[in-house]
Amino acid sequence: MTFVGNLTLFVLSAFVGYEIITKIPTNLHTPLMSGANAISGITLLGSVVVAGSGSTTLATALGFVAVVMATINVVGGYLVSHFMLDQFSQRGK
Amino acid sequence: MAGVIGGLPDAVLQFAYLIAGVLFIQGLRDMTHPRTATRGNQISALGMFVAVAVTVLWFEILSPLVLAAALLVGGGIGAWLAVTVETTEMPQLVGLFNGFGGGASALVAGAELVDLTATGSGLPVGVTVTAAIAGIIGSVTFWGSLVAAGKLHGLVGDSPVSTNVGHGIKVVTLLTALAGGAALVVQPGIVGGGLADLVPSYWVLVVAASVLGVFLVVPIGGADMPVVIALLNSYSGLAAATTGFVLDNTVLIIAGTLVGASGLILTVIMCESMNRSLVNVLFGGLGSDEESEDMADIYEGSISETSAEEVEMLLDVADRVVIVPGYGMAVAQAQHAVAELAELLEEEGVDVEFGIHPVAGRMPGHMNALLAEADVPYDKMRELEEVNPTFSQTDVVIVTGANDVVNPMANTDDSSPIAGMPVLNVGEARSVIVNKRSLSPGFSGIPNPLFAQDNTSMLFGDAKESMQELVNVYKENR
Numbered sequence: 383m384t385f386v387g388n389l390t391l392f393v394l395s396a397f398v399g400y401e402i403i404t405k406i407p408t409n410l411h412t413p414l415m416s417g418a419n420a421i422s423g424i425t426l427l428g429s430v431v432v433a434g435s436g437s438t439t440l441a442t443a444l445g446f447v448a449v450v451m452a453t454i455n456v457v458g459g460y461l462v463s464h465f466m467l468d469q470f471s472q473r474g475k
Numbered sequence: 476m477a478g479v480i481g482g483l484p485d486a487v488l489q490f491a492y493l494i495a496g497v498l499f500i501q502g503l504r505d506m507t508h509p510r511t512a513t514r515g516n517q518i519s520a521l522g523m524f525v526a527v528a529v530t531v532l533w534f535e536i537l538s539p540l541v542l543a544a545a546l547l548v549g550g551g552i553g554a555w556l557a558v559t560v561e562t563t564e565m566p567q568l569v570g571l572f573n574g575f576g577g578g579a580s581a582l583v584a585g586a587e588l589v590d591l592t593a594t595g596s597g598l599p600v601g602v603t604v605t606a607a608i609a610g611i612i613g614s615v616t617f618w619g620s621l622v623a624a625g626k627l628h629g630l631v632g633d634s635p636v637s638t639n640v641g642h643g644i645k646v647v648t649l650l651t652a653l654a655g656g657a658a659l660v661v662q663p664g665i666v667g668g669g670l671a672d673l674v675p676s677y678w679v680l681v682v683a684a685s686v687l688g689v690f691l692v693v694p695i696g697g698a699d700m701p702v703v704i705a706l707l708n709s710y711s712g713l714a715a716a717t718t719g720f721v722l723d724n725t726v727l728i729i730a731g732t733l734v735g736a737s738g739l740i741l742t743v744i745m746c747e748s749m750n751r752s753l754v755n756v757l758f759g760g761l762g763s764d765e766e767s768e769d770m771a772d773i774y775e776g777s778i779s780e781t782s783a784e785e786v787e788m789l790l791d792v793a794d795r796v797v798i799v800p801g802y803g804m805a806v807a808q809a810q811h812a813v814a815e816l817a818e819l820l821e822e823e824g825v826d827v828e829f830g831i832h833p834v835a836g837r838m839p840g841h842m843n844a845l846l847a848e849a850d851v852p853y854d855k856m857r858e859l860e861e862v863n864p865t866f867s868q869t870d871v872v873i874v875t876g877a878n879d880v881v882n883p884m885a886n887t888d889d890s891s892p893i894a895g896m897p898v899l900n901v902g903e904a905r906s907v908i909v910n911k912r913s914l915s916p917g918f919s920g921i922p923n924p925l926f927a928q929d930n931t932s933m934l935f936g937d938a939k940e941s942m943q944e945l946v947n948v949y950k951e952n953r
Binding site for chain 1: 496499500502503504506507508509512513515516517519520523526527530531534541542544545546548549550552553554556557558560562565566568569572573575576577578579580582583584585586587589590593594601673704705708711712714715716718719720721722723724725726727728729730731732733734735736737738740741744831833838839840841843844847848850853856858
């Protein structure tokens with residue numbers, strides 16, 4: 383996609399994000415923070431692409447470390463959120 | 476470059492990314508209510524799975540073993556940390572995870588640059604500009620988050636660096652990082668000679684930004700760390716979005732932007748709850764030494780101490796009780812004792828609610844998560860605006876481990892550092908019990924006239940021990 387196309391996507395996502403996130407109540411902010419954090423691990427994709435297709439050893443090594451770090455972020459973030467939200471939903475009904 | 480399903484048209488990959496993006500947005504939408512939030516988190520995780528799975532299958536993976544090993548190692552560490560963490564330690568863990576996200580972005584951008592240079596494909600301006608941004612933001616996020624997590628965990632003390640030196644280092648490192656970025660964009664091979672393949676200007680940028688990240692967070696007080704973590708979370712999202720521009724990857728842009736927005740909004744909300752500007756949090760400390768002098772004047776002769784027995788007698792005749800938890804309760808892990816007390820009172824027909832200040836604890840909503848852990852029903856937790864009008868009809872307020880969020884000076888003293896900060900007006904209740912280890916000030920460093928009020932009694936002691944004792948005494952007398 384072109385730079386302008388990507389920029390369009392960026393701007394529209396920012397608006398959607400703002401609309402949704404301002405509606406999330408205070409008491410869910412901690413799980414939100416941790417969940418959003420896990421989403422930022424989407425950078426894992428970039429790591430996967432580079433680690434997978436890296437044609438030099440250095441690029442592959444960097445990609446490997448990046449994949450490890452990003453996966454910690456993704457797996458850890460979603461699990462922490464899940465445990466917290468589970469406690470809310472058990473008594474929240 | 477075709478992988479397992481790479482023979483299919485490119486639109487398939489883009490379509491899968493679209494689905495992942497939709498799942499992220501739907502997941503966040505479900506987070507707007509506690510009832511659907513668990514599902515939202517799962518939907519969002521599903522989105523991540525789709526995005527990763529498609530990418531792995533699509534691109535030719537040269538070394539599936541290496542990739543699998545990395546995913547396994549990372550997943551194992553992440554899961555282990557998440558399972559073993561205490562609820563009180565959650566803020567620093569979130570900070571740590573956040574740092575890894577930022578660090579990964581910086582490394583990916585670097586790897587891509589190295590790769591492009593080595594294969595002789597050249598470095599298009601679009602790639603170098605975005606890589607420079609991802610490198611700076613990612614490195615600042617990584618080191619800043621490590622320092623923030625270290626502070627919350629008590630591993631890093633408060634600022635040992637004098638302000639002037641600190642500001643000097645920040646300016647120099649920022650300029651160095653920007654210069655590295657400029658060199659990268661203008662002439663990637665400008666330095667290094669034989670090292671040109673390694674794209675040295677990028678790594679200069681990374682090192683400078685790393686130092687910058689450390690010095691940005693080191694001078695900030697421990698109590699402001701939640702704001703810093705939310706802000707860094709926003710940065711790591713932006714770093715991911717920028718990486719999306721580098722790699723021309725739509726789902727990175729969508730997801731990164733969503734995270735950037737959420738972090739920014741949380742930062743603003745927290746600043747508003749403390750009535751402080753972001754600039755003030757980042758560059759100015761709260762509290763000053765001069766304040767401590769008049770503390771003795773305020774407290775002198777007007778502090779009344781109480782005991783668990785006396786509190787029990789008050790509770791015995793109370794119809795309505797509000798419990799106000801703070802970070803002291805979290806540190807002492809007193810949430811279970813507090814929850815038990817609330818339950819005992821309810822069994823006796825007392826109307827019990829929890830009044831929760833938006834920035835009580837170490838993350839927004841931290842107290843809610845702690846109380847939920849102790850099985851306090853969701854509908855017993857009241858937010859500031861809801862609970863404030865009810866204090867005048869409340870018999871007993873138990874403040875446990877909270878200080879600044881109940882300081883009436885926010886309303887009465889315009890010169891106070893917390894002036895204008897929304898507080899819980901607990902002083903309006905018939906009697907107030909403040910459970911605290913000592914009269915020491917909270918993070919704002921100012922005295923609290925509430926403690927000296929006629930209707931306030933101090934229950935000195937560790938929150939867990941005090942609350943447990945209260946529970947025991949209450950039980951004995953039933």
